[in-house]
Amino acid sequence: MTGASRGIGAAVARELAATGRPVIVGFRQDETAAKQTVADIERAGGTALACRADVTEADGVEALFRTAEEAYGRVLVLVNNAGIRADQVFAAMEPSDWHAVLDTNLSAVYRTMHRALPVMSRARFGRIVNIGSVLGSRSLPGVANYAAAKAGLEGLTRSVAVEVARRGITVNTVAPGLVETELVADVEFLRRSARTAIPARRAAQPAEIASCVRFLAAPEAGYLTGTTITVDGGLSAAA
């Protein structure tokens, strides 16, 4: 999986490893955190390997899959979790902020799914879970790049899902609301909104997103495809 060194990705890696599957813990730069995630998994009796894999580069994606295939065989479950923010009001948004967020949060998923699907098609089985956001369907000032990427991700997910459903492959989006991770550590106003706008009156813990991914990645979830599961403490329902 991509972006598994910390936050939601690390929680998903731990959750999937707990089902007995070997997990590749992909990361971009934080090798220490990735190795800590692997150590946590091994301490709990699971199997995992860390792999430096920048998903904005074709070589990074190839490294992720090669590492998985050489260590554990074909990849039949893919979780696209890597994501970044570069918030700015649209009028002041530099092309570099636009492209970095679109590349990491959307184009990278094109790259990984393109690499994964031929193998899943031959196996007549596959599970792809893409981590979106409630900002794929609603918005805040300053997140045009992020919202565009996450909305695009949902469209990409739906389109690929209908193309591959007949081959036993499911493709879904999990759209979290506010989750306690480093990604949102700097946004105090979101924390305040958690206490008022979110019906659950709190942010989610990463494990609460991971349990939903675990469900979608399971063999039993074979008829659930092309959809978005929102995990937001009731935020969208109350809007």
Ligand code: NDP
């Ligand atoms: P974190 O910032 O805590 O972790 C981000 C992860 O993505 C890290 O493992 C990081 O690796 C990795 N990553 C970033 N860029 C790249 C890249 N180019 N290539 C490979 N890996 C990369 O974020 P969260 O856990 O909060 O977010 C995970 C996902 O959940 C994202 O897609 C985010 O958009 C989404 N999300 C988060 C919400 C929240 O409130 N936290 C709400 C809604 C959605 P490294 O450590 O090496 O930098």
